[in-house]
Structures are given as C-alpha cells and as structure tokens.
Amino acid sequence: MSADCVYCGIWTSYLPVSVARVSFAVHSDVMSSSGAERYYWCLSHQRVESEANMCPGRDRLGPYDSAAEAEQALAKVQERNEAWDAEDERWEGKH
Numbered sequence: 001m002s003a004d005c006v007y008c009g010i011w012t013s014y015l016p017v018s019v020a021r022v023s024f025a026v027h028s029d030v031m032s033s034s035g036a037e038r039y040y041w042c043l044s045h046q047r048v049e050s051e052a053n054m055c056p057g058r059d060r061l062g063p064y065d066s067a068a069e070a071e072q073a074l075a076k077v078q079e080r081n082e083a084w085d086a087e088d089e090r091w092e093g094k095h
C-alpha cells in the first residue's frame with residue numbers, strides 16, 4: 001500500500017486537494033435550531049462572548065443559548081468531570 005493512497009479506507013488519489021489540507025466545519029458551527037444568538041465562555045479572557053466578538057474555537061466552550069448558561073460553563077465542566085471520575089472509579093472497582 002503506498003503512503004498517499006488511504007484515508008479512512010478510501011483511495012484519495014482522485015481528490016482535487018489533499019484531505020489533510022481541507023477545512024471541515026464543526027457541527028456546532030453549521031447546525032442550529034434557531035436564528036437566535038449563541039453565547040460562548042472564553043477560556044482565555046474568562047468571560048462570556050457572543051458570536052459578534054468571540055475568540056477562536058480552541059479558546060472557548062459552547063455554544064450556549066444564553067449568556068447566563070455560558071457563565072456556568074466551567075461549573076458544568078467540573079460537574080461532568082466529577083461524574084465521569086466517579087464512574088471511572090466505579091468501573092475500575094474502586095467504589
């Protein structure tokens with residue numbers, strides 16, 4: 001098998017551009033249930049940002065339906081992490 005032939009099991013030599021250089025939209029960027037504004041929690045600035053003033057995706061959590069929901073993003077992350085850690089411990093027989 002040659003190095004330039006397979007990506008996810010599909011021959012790519014017929015593609016007009018390299019798959020490695022293609023940009024793909026993130027589903028949250030293209031899927032929305034309404035035209036309402038979405039809000040994000042910026043990890044760099046520790047603040048709520050709207051679509052009009054948001055930082056790059058690598059620096060934010062969201063989207064959220066409201067600024068209040070975005071403000072609670074880190075608390076939600078902590079809750080989920082604690083729940084997942086507890087589930088990991090249960091799975092590993094530690095509890």
